[in-house]
Amino acid sequence: MIQIIIIMMKFVFFVVADDGGFEIGAYRNKICQTPNLDRLAKRSLIFNDAFTSVSSCSPSRAALLTGMPSHQNGMYGLHQAENHFNSFGDVKSLPNILNSNGIRTGIIGKKHVGPSSVYKFDYEQTEENNSILQVGRNITYMKLLAREFLNNNTDKPFFLYVAFHDPHRCGHTNPEYGEFCQRFGNGDVGMGKIPDWQPIYYVPEQIELPYFIQDTMEARKDVAAQYTTISRLDQGVGVILKELENAGHLDDTLIIYSSDNGIPFPNGRTNFYDSGIREPMFMSSPFHTERRNKVTYSLASLLDVVPTILDWFNIEDDVEIDTNEILESNNGLTGKSLLPLLIQEPTNYTNEAIFASHNMHEITMYYPMRAIRTKRYKLIHNLNSNAPFPIDQDFYISPSFQDILNRTRANQPLFWFKNLGMYYDRPEWELFDLKMDPIEVKNLADIPSYNITLEQLKTRLFEWQKLTKDPWICSPHAVYEDKGLYKDNPQCLSLDNQF
């Protein structure tokens, strides 16, 4: 008797938004219309507590694609132009691991990481050889590229990574298209047309402001423009999912949707407050239907994406998957596979934690931070707390931030939950009880009754820094020595009484 073994081929489709947040129906935003994302959410597990490990574009994407935090993969800041950051040349990235395991890889849209030898996809249509507006915001153009990738797939499993540039701001580079490029391709005179996009416009008075954006007309108009751009992202997700379906891959593909960092508003992107690091995430598997349209409250990190996708493809050579011991390093990776969540919710979140590591966004914005977040607490270590918290170029000229500057100068009410002084000036340690203080304004680091919690979190953060070989591990009060005399016994050597 001849036995025929059919090996089911598996595929992955990963979609990442650029500065996208929770302006999504599935996350209970009642105003912003996102029918395509909502439909995807209905067939997904919806993450309530997913976080990026760094709130900056290139560092977040490098961490996502390597499973290593920014200080471990080397992408300390932005990749483009004068910022000039790259990951270390010997880092193993997801596309390279998959490629060496016979999986075809494709990227469409914003790449924003390097060097190209570390992040090598078989099929690349990115800002490196396309206009970023076309490859990242023109959903018709992106759809045709996805079709090309899918049509040209032969007999291999694939990993397709589609990185929208929407809903990133563009007021500082292409002001002619509006603050969020919401006019690009909308059919008005001089704006061109994107055939697959039906723009949706919003009334500023009606938009839903998150707690961290000031309630002023300037900020509301800014958010209304962001919503219009989200309609392009949403419809883009819809047309590309349609391509996947037409190619016959809706029933064998793991689909993940997320974003790289917080939204580009005050207290958002570049911050370690939840408004800067919490991310939307949907994960849809054709083989796991138990928890569709259900919510998981388990803490997840974008550092978990590499272990999840390797688990999906049953690739175990490079990384051992361990779902319990988050602090157990697996060949240098500290993340865990998220696939078990598709079947069952954990019964106890008490010991769960996610970690974060930020060094800079733009090259001028040196402001290293390390953080640990559990279900209940967040501890942020601001290593450069003697300097004002830095502001980046595109956020600086945004209407929302200009409004805060103008009002501060004119001594007018801000209608904001902070003021500029608080925002710029941060203590070295910030400890928040997220249950009592979800908006993270009451720092408990100096309150004696929290000393044990503080010490426990500091120890756990330090252990993670050690495990992930953080060069900043002794900063800012000591110097790390790990060579020569200290080769076998690395030490933090004190600066004595200077700090």
Ligand SMILES: *[C@@H]1O[C@H](CO)[C@@H](O)[C@H](O)[C@H]1NC(C)=O
């Ligand atoms: C971009 O580069 C890839 C190869 O790296 C090539 O296949 C593709 O055709 C290029 N696209 C454009 C628009 O030049």
Ligand SMILES: *[C@@H]1O[C@H](CO)[C@@H](O)[C@H](O)[C@H]1NC(C)=O
């Ligand atoms: C978007 O892409 C399509 C297909 O390439 C093209 O026909 C259309 O003109 C583009 N729209 C804009 C605004 O560039």
Ligand SMILES: *[C@@H]1O[C@H](CO)[C@@H](O)[C@H](O)[C@H]1NC(C)=O
């Ligand atoms: C959850 O785990 C913590 C720490 O291990 C333990 O103290 C607590 O009792 C557990 N809670 C429940 C409801 O099992």
Ligand SMILES: *[C@@H]1O[C@H](CO)[C@@H](O)[C@H](O)[C@H]1NC(C)=O
């Ligand atoms: C801020 O003030 C300047 C100078 O008065 C003005 O030109 C600008 O429109 C204001 N911007 C916002 C967002 O309020």
Ligand SMILES: *[C@@H]1O[C@H](CO)[C@@H](O)[C@H](O)[C@H]1NC(C)=O
């Ligand atoms: C924490 O503070 C209390 C006083 O509030 C003190 O008795 C205790 O020794 C402190 N514990 C640690 C670990 O510092």
Ligand SMILES: CC(=O)N[C@H]1CO[C@H](CO)[C@@H](O)[C@@H]1O
């Ligand atoms: C070799 C191959 O199949 N090429 C196809 C790639 O996709 C484009 C666009 O769909 C087709 O025109 C090519 O024939």
